[in-house]
Amino acid sequence: MREHVLVVGGGFSGTLLAINLMRHDGPRVTMVERRPDQVARGVAYSAADDSHLLNVRAGNMSALPDDPDHFVRWLAAEGEGGPGSFVRRTTYGRYLGALLDEARVKAGDRLVVETGDVDAIHGDREGAAATIDGEDRRFDRVVLAVGNLPPHAPPGIDADALPRDLYCDDPWAADIADGLTADDAVLLLGTGLTAIDAALLLDRRGFRGKIVAMSRRGLVPRAHVEGQAKATPLDEKPARALPALVHAVREQAAAGEWRAAVDALRPVTQLMWAGADLPTxxxxxxxxxxxxxxxxxxxxxxxxARIETMVDEGRLVFQAGKLSAIRPEGEAATVEWRLRGEEATTSARFRRIVNCTGPQGDLMRAADPLLRQLMAAGTIRPDAARLGIDVAADTRVIGAAGQPADRLYAIGPMTRGAWWEVVAVPDIRVQAWNLARALANAHWVGGEGL
Incomplete structure (x- = not known):
């Protein structure tokens, strides 16, 4: 009889694992996701608006590492772009959904997708007992594919004391612009990709007031450029020594363009991270x-280009600063902050404040009941850098005693502490592929399964 694997989380990571387990003729899979709209999509693609585009060209967005042109072929069949396109994230969500649907049809009862909550997991040498919506069930192995944790409230903000209409902790909420007028101002806490998403969503929803995006350094994501120089891959050996790596990147940047130099790091970033000690x-x-x-x-x-237009029109401002105080006053709030490098404070009135600090991974601040249960039981522990769940090289979770679990694994962004670069499609697809091969025993024979 085939083993039975429980996949906790049906977003991008969990979906790719389930699909690859079927392709490798592996064990039976039950995938449980608490939000039906996030199955095969996760937060990144289920909450996306048509104004949100992938930040990687389609040519590198295949979900299948052994078929690098898979997404490009699917796009061509849908008439929605080519390998150099930056397509809508909603389109990519449809692609993932189509992949899962195809796998479910082929797999039959070997792949079951359920909506529900996994309340607790207790492992032993024979398998694992999982409580799903109050019902105890047995599995041979369990994989945590829980995605990122929601953003924490930034210092200085008591989220519980602020009305929902004033403080929004979900930057992708469809109602982010509801009730706003052109005379209102919105404060985005953060200036990274999440803040860019929120600014685009506000603009698409018709908001024509002022948007201030603020973070400690005020750094804004750079843009891809057309005709970008190709990266010259770095030798893996210097990647193990940080000074040698820095020297190699500086040489490439001096000889060409910084984008190519940064891209050259991709094949060796995980090696660099793995070779660095905790203080580094x-x-x-x-x-x-x-x-x-x-x-x-x-x-x-x-x-x-859209962000630049909003900045040029004065509707979007990026600032480097630190919050000092927030005083709710009726339907708005007066916010005080200190600009970076200055002692004096600045204040302004905002109708809405949106938390755009981005997803988090610190287990010690996790509110998720399952993660808290697993920590309390000593089954999982935070990694040393507090980026997520501590895992071994084969993605088995490491418990409080410092030993890898026998039958419990974790994949996706919450394993960032071990590899750093495991938040984007190109990295997660390889991680899911490798774990699927191991669980299906395909790594012993070199077969790829069907």
Whole structure:
């Protein structure tokens, strides 16, 4: 009899794992997702608006690592672009949904997708007991594919004390512009990709008032450019030594263009991260992460042009500053902040404040009941850098005692502490592929399954 695997989470990571388990003729799969609209899409593609584009060209967005042109062929059949296109995220969501539907038809009862809550997991050497919507069920293995944690309220904000109409903790909410007029102002807390999404959504919903996007450094994601120079891959050996890597990147940047130099890091970033000790990782997160994010995760040219237009028209302002105080006053709030490098505070009145600080991964602040249950039981623990769940090289979770679990795994952005670069499609598709091969025993024979 085939083993039975529970996949907790039906977003991008969980869906790709389930699809690849079927392709490798692996175990039976039950995938449980609490939000039916997020099955095969997750937050990134279910909450997307037609104004939101992928920030990677279609040619590198195949969900299947062994078939790099799969998405491009699907796009051509749909008449929605070519390999160089930055397509709508809603389109990519349809692509993932079509992939899952096809896998379910072929797999029959080997692949079951359920809507529900996984309340608790208790593992033993024979398998795992999972409580799903109050019912205890048995599985042979469990994979956590829970995606990112929601953004935390920034320092200085008591979310519970602010009315929902004033403070919005969901930057992709469809009602983000409801009730706003051209005389109102909106404050976006954050200046990264999430803030870009929120600004585009406000604009598409017809908001013509002023938008202020603020973060400590005020850094804004850079744009892709047409005709960008190709990256010259870096040798893997210097990637294991940070000074040698920095020297190699500087040489490429001096000889060409910074985008190509940063792109050359992609094949070796995980090696670089794995070879760094904890103090080095912490220094990177503290001092360099904001700069890495805005250069590594770029905007589609069309999106960059729209943002530039909003800035030129004075409707969107990016600022570097730190919140000092928020005073609710009726339907709005007076916000005080200190601009970076200045002692004096600035204040303005905002009709709405939107948390655009981006997804988080610190388990110690997680509100998710399942993650809290697993931590309380000592089954999982935070990674040392507090980026997510601590995992071994084969993605088995590591418990409080420091030992990998026998039958519990984790994939996706919550394993960032082990690999750093595991938040984008090109990285997650490989991780899901490798785990599927291991669970299907395909890695022993080199077969790819059907």
């Amino acid at each position: 990782r912490q220094r990177f997160l503290r001092h360099l992460r904001p700069f890495w994010d805005v250069h590594r995760h770029r905007l589609a040219p069309q999106v960059a």
